[in-house]
Amino acid sequence: MTEQQITERRHFLKASGLLGVGLLMPNINLACSPKTNMDGNIHEFGKREGYTDQVSILVSMMDWMRATVLRSVKGISQKELDFLLDKDSNSIGAMLLHLAATERFYQIDTFTGIPKSSLNFNVDDDEWDAASNLGDKGRATFKKKPLNYYLDKLEEVREYSLNELKQRDDNWLMESTPFFGNQPTNNYCKWFHVVEHESNHNGQIKLIKSRVV
Known part of the structure; x- marks a missing residue:
């Protein structure tokens, strides 16, 4: 290949590359351009x-x-709420309050300066303990309670979380303490665990619903 051919090839590749970038950039800009506010549609993650x-x-x-999660339990019966797959399993009702208890745990851990006593949400410590640990104590405690009992606690705990998160910023999300595996764990990871924890138990809830007899 002559020097002139090499030069022409370089020019062609450069022009082709710029053309490709030009074709892609409008889509990239569109994808990265955030709306000022995405309230009202839970399927659009973004500014709230x-x-x-x-x-x-x-x-x-x-x-x-x-x-x-709320779609999974909408309109379920008392039988479905209290049903146990076997002697060692947890009921849907117990798991719902377990979700609230887990979120409360991270409130206590990350919302520093707020006394634990102010985060009881009209539930005594023994019941929170049963909700956190489940097992025999959970099976004994969470039965014959209506669906609204669990939903009200989930809503009450979540409302508190959302109000507190308004008082915190992105720097707070990145603050770390030794946590998972005694490794530095930031608040973002801790609160993402609240989300994935609900996903995990939602799968269990749907399985139990499908097995109620």
Whole structure:
């Protein structure tokens, strides 16, 4: 290949590359251009009124997963709420309050300066303990309670979380303490665990519903 051919090839490749970038950039810009506010549609993760940018993303995930759980239990019967697959399993009702207890745990852990006593939500410590640990104590405690009992606690705990998250910013999300495996764990990871924890138990809830006899 002559020097002139090499030069012409370089020019061609450069022009082709620029053309490719030019074709892609409008789509990239569209994808990266955030709406000023995405309130009202849980399927669009993004800016939420009253929250900083990254806290908005976290709240988006929390809202979406909670809506999914609520769809799974909408209109279920008392029998479904209390049903046990076997002697060692947990009921749907117990798991619902377990979700509230887990979120409360992360409130206590990450919302520093707030006394634990102010986060009881009219539930005594023994009941929170049963909800956190489940097992025999959970099976003995969570039965014959109506669906609204669990939904009201989920809503009450979540409302507190959302109000507190409005008081915090993206820097707070990145603050770390030794946690999972005694490794540095930031608040973003801890609160994402609240989301994925609900996803995990939502799968169990749907399985139990399908097995009620």
